[in-house]
Amino acid sequence: MASSGSGYDLSSSTFSPDGRIFQIEYASKAVENAGTALGLRCRDGIVLAVEKPLQHKMLVSKTTGRRIHTVDEHAGVAITGFVSDGRQIVGRARDEASNYFETYGTKIPAEVLANRISAYVHYFTLHGALRPFGATTLVAAYDPATKEHSLHMVEPSGVSYEYYGCAAGRGRQPARTEMEKLSINPKHQQGGGGDMELIDVQEGVKQLAKIVYTLYDASKDKPFELEMSWLCEATEWKHVGVPREFISAATEWAKKEIEEAEEEDDDDEEMEE
């Protein structure tokens, strides 16, 4: 890496002469190599999905090393990167949520939660004595006061934005490209001429499963478990896991879709010949 040896990458409290903070970039690298985390804002709720690589065949995967966590009744986060760093953020997010409720008597609004998390993450990029978090956090939350649901993503640098669909981790680029094809952005819907309805969470789960399996190469990648949660009208806006049967049904559907698409591609190639 160009930066190593220059001495500007030893601390996140030092800028390089061209205005970069290498420690933060390294932290982002840690996320880039981790399992893909996806978030989708649908018409009637939010879906979170994380690809949890099974590092070891003897791992009891269902109960350990979870990537999706509940922060408050109406809020959940998905983490990827250094999972232990991520858990630190989750703990903080819970503290913020409960502290907000204790102070103001209302549930923490999504933007406030995202901002509090991002302030916390950002803090660790300011001190020489601290190491930035090697984890990205996807925040799904519902605000009972405004009755609106939203999706935010907080990166290791401490920046946070709101999204219709977002992705972090290894497969983030192709995942984003795939998500752009989905009917999730109402603005594009108007501009693009299509009056297609925004997708609902059931469809969202299927589409996220499809994206995850499209990016997965069984011959190259480690086996993984697909963790999914949602927060939607049907769950009374509570953040809970997507029922396991529903995930496996979505997975079946996704695999079939991918297979069919591949067969079509093969046909096309034959025609060209």
Add this chain to the structure above:
Amino acid sequence: MSLSLQAGGSATRALPSAAGTTHTTSPITTGTSVLAVKYRSGVLLAADTLVSYGSMAKFKNARRLLPINSRTLIGGSGEYSDLQSVSDLLKRNALEDKCTADSLYEEENNEECAKEVWSYLRAVMYNRRSKMNPLWNDIVVAGFKQNDDGTTSDEPFLGVVDKIGTAYEDDVLATGFGGYIALPLMREKYRPDMEEGEARALLEDCLRILFYRDCRALNRVQIAKVTREGKVLVSEPYELDTFWDFKGFVDTKAGLGTDGGW
């Protein structure tokens, strides 16, 4: 916002210094008795909705029977603000348990059972009294015990914790003035196989008697139940009928040449 690592940032309130701490050495706004009885399919709780400020009937629609989670109910007498803080504490704990549970799937997790809540409250109350700063409440905890695997068992639970951390279980319980007036009546009438209607009538009779004899009681009451099906239900406040037409009440002795009154 200041660069604070404390959750809540600058909004976090400072704790009072040891020197400036004042203790709750006597209650100010108080609720009176809570009555509770086990019956055939669960536990029934009853209390009126009065909160008194000394001898003044200050708040007449205060709820003192509070659901803590989907299978536990508490009822509190004594300092009402302390009861609110206990309820907040228990609800906060319940939420934290939900958030930090092993599974994302609600059906795979178990909420705290009544016995755990009761045991925890005992520790809280005893700890506070040991700091000479008690929470001024007697709290009844109702619900069900749990099996070894954490699922709700068939055995109802009824316990009480007082302001100094004394905790005991029983089939019938009453706090406050009810401990003197209602408890003997309830013990006399209690049977383990009482139907809900019977238990309910017993509690209503006791509440009515308390209203007649306890100067801090009211005839506006609530009844709550925890059932075997795992349901916690708290009724809306309603008013008990009272009877004041006894001859001695209606025909005062005013005409008998005395100075009036009974």
